[in-house]
Structures are given as structure tokens and as C-alpha cells.
Amino acid sequence: xxxxxxxxxxxxxxxxxxxxxxxxxxxxxxxxxxxxxxxxxxxxxxxxxxxxxxxxxxxxxxxxxxxxxxxxxxxxxxxxxxxxxxxxxxxxxxxxxxxxxxxxxxxxxxxxxxxxxxxxxxxxxxxxxxxxxxxxxxxxxxxxxxxxxxxxxxxxxxxxxxxxxxxxxxxxxxxxxxxxxxxxxxxxxxxxxxxxxxxxxxxxxxxxxxxxxxxxxxxxxxxxxxxxxxxxxxxxxxxxxxxxxxxxxxxxxxxxxxxxxxx
Numbered sequence: 001x002x003x004x005x006x007x008x009x010x011x012x013x014x015x016x017x018x019x020x021x022x023x024x025x026x027x028x029x030x031x032x033x034x035x036x037x038x039x040x041x042x043x044x045x046x047x048x049x050x051x052x053x054x055x056x057x058x059x060x061x062x063x064x065x066x067x068x069x070x071x072x073x074x075x076x077x078x079x080x081x082x083x084x085x086x087x088x089x090x091x092x093x094x095x096x097x098x099x100x101x102x103x104x105x106x107x108x109x110x111x112x113x114x115x116x117x118x119x120x121x122x123x124x125x126x127x128x129x130x131x132x133x134x135x136x137x138x139x140x141x142x143x144x145x146x147x148x149x150x151x152x153x154x155x156x157x158x159x160x161x162x163x164x165x166x167x168x169x170x171x172x173x174x175x176x177x178x179x180x181x182x183x184x185x186x187x188x189x190x191x192x193x194x195x196x197x198x199x200x201x202x203x204x205x206x207x208x209x210x211x212x213x214x215x216x217x218x219x220x221x222x223x224x225x226x227x228x229x230x231x232x233x234x235x236x237x238x239x240x241x242x243x244x245x246x247x248x249x250x251x252x253x254x255x256x257x258x259x260x261x262x263x
Contacts (some may be wrong), residue, residue: 013048015042022056022064032065040073051076057091062098069106077108084115092123097132100124101139110145117151125160127168134169147178162188170194174203 018038021030032244034040044050053073056064069077080086088108091099101119104110113119121140137157143149146158158178161169162185170190174180180198185191200206 004063012042014038018042018052019055022061023054023059025061025064027063029065030064030151034071040068041075043076043079048083051079051080051087053077054079054087054090056173057087057094057099060096060098062092062096062102065099066102069102073161074106077103077106078112080148084113086112086114088120089114089118089123090113092120092127092136097124097127097129097136100136104140104143110140110143111149113149117149117153119145119149119157121145121147121149121157122155122160124152125157125166126164126175126204130164130166134166137169138172141176146239147173147176156182158182162190164191177202 014033014037015076018030018033020026021033030038040052043054048230051073053065053068053076053141056068071166078086086108088100088103088110089112091097091103094100110121111119122136123142124133124137147158150156156178158170158173158180159182161173167190170193172226174194180194180202182194188194197203199207201207
């Protein structure tokens with residue numbers, strides 16, 4: 001939905017004014033129009049899936065979207081277009097991803113599918129902003145998004161994350177219970193990780209298997225007291241002897257293996 005859409009709406013001065021306010025990110029005017037009875041669930045009469053809410057989302061206007069939802073625009077939260085795309089799907093495509101968490105917080109169906117079986121997680125897993133997408137996916141998973149939903153072509157969010165080489169997101173999905181049964185990953189950098197999780201049964205069992213190794217590594221890399229030797233001068237404490245590897249090496253290993261939240 002582009003800005004030309006605003007110029008095509010006739011016959012409803014209030015709707016026109018609200019659209020113009022949304023277009024200009026004019027929150028004060030939009031808030032005043034809502035107070036005067038403006039319909040936050042307004043939809044375009046010639047195409048019912050084009051709503052005021054979807055217009056704000058298409059512009060990535062997060063403050064406009066939040067104001068509309070706070071004012072009761074939940075009736076258009078699950079409106080589908082001809083391809084089955086809902087506002088959440090559009091929000092997950094946006095460059096900044098500012099609107100997606102807002103829609104989730106207001107109860108959008110995180111597992112809703114398009115006509116091709118695509119969920120918000122699929123879109124986020126393929127997003128170019130890998131760091132931001134991983135954070136949104138982690139929030140969605142905590143809120144009930146299912147990690148193993150398949151598209152009509154049989155692809156899960158993990159497939160898209162692997163294609164994007166989003167290593168953090170791969171670990172987040174595995175930790176949430178995503179199946180490691182992925183075909184055609186023979187040359188992928190994470191193939192050994194996926195193979196290990198698959199062999200162990202799931203992410204939790206794989207981590208438990210390696211927990212002792214990680215604990216030993218942390219202990220091994222910790223500073224230790226100096227070896228006993230000739231007595232030191234009175235008042236001088238024996239200094240710790242540094243290990244040959246930096247202390248934070250252990251934390252780097254743990255961070256690689258375990259996403260936020262640990263085992």
C-alpha cells in the first residue's frame with residue numbers, strides 16, 4: 001500500500017484526515033481525530049483488506065501503529081489479503097522490524113499462515129537484519145510461536161535461517177525445540193552442530209551431553225594461585241598466575257553453544 005492510496009479515498013473526510021495524519025506521522029492530530037470519534041478500524045470500501053492499521057504498518061510507522069492498537073484497532077489485526085497476508089506478515093518484512101513486536105504484544109496470531117503456508121517466523125528467518133530478526137524471533141517463541149511450522153513447500157523457519165547463515169537464529173530455533181532434521185546441508189558451516197543435535201535427540205540433550213566439557217573448560221581457563229616456592233617477603237601476597245588462554249575464551253565457547261537463557 002503506497003502513499004497514492006491516500007489520494008484515492010473519497011467520501012469520508014474523517015478517514016481522509018486520519019490517513020493524512022498517519023502519512024505525516026502526526027500523532028497529535030491522529031489522537032485528536034480518534035478522540036472526536038474517528039474509526040481506528042476503518043477499511044477502504046473498494047478493498048476491505050486495506051485498513052488504516054495496515055497502512056501504518058506498510059510505512060513502518062511504529063508509533064502510529066501503537067496508537068491505533070491502543071485505541072482499539074484490533075478488529076483489523078487479522079485481516080487477510082487475497083494472498084493470505086495479514087498485518088503481522090507485512091510487519092515482519094519491514095526493514096526496521098519495529099512494528100512486529102508491537103503487533104505481537106497486542107495479540108496478533110504469531111502462527112498465522114499465508115496461502116503458501118508462510119508464518120512470521122519464516123519471514124524473519126530470511127530477514128537481512130539478522131541480529132534484529134533473531135531478537136524478534138526469540139520474543140515470538142516465548143509468546144507461543146511454533147518453531148516447526150512448515151510452508152506449503154515443506155520448509156521450516158530453520159531452513160530459512162540456514163539459508164541466510166544466521167547462526168544465532170539457528171541456535172535460538174534449536175533451543176526452542178526446532179527439529180534438526182534438515183536435508184541438503186552437507187556443505188553448511190553448521191552441519192556438525194545440526195548433526196550433533198539430531199544424534200542427541202534435541203538441543204537440551206545435546207547441551208547436557210557437553211555440559212561437563214564446558215564446565216571443565218571454564219575451570220581450566222580460570223586464573224590459579226602461584227605455585228609454592230620460596231617464602232615471599234612479609235606482607236606480599238602471591239599473585240595469580242595467568243593461564244595461557246584468555247579467561248573470556250570460555251565464555252565465548254559457551255556463548256556459541258548456548259543462546260541467551262543457557263541450557
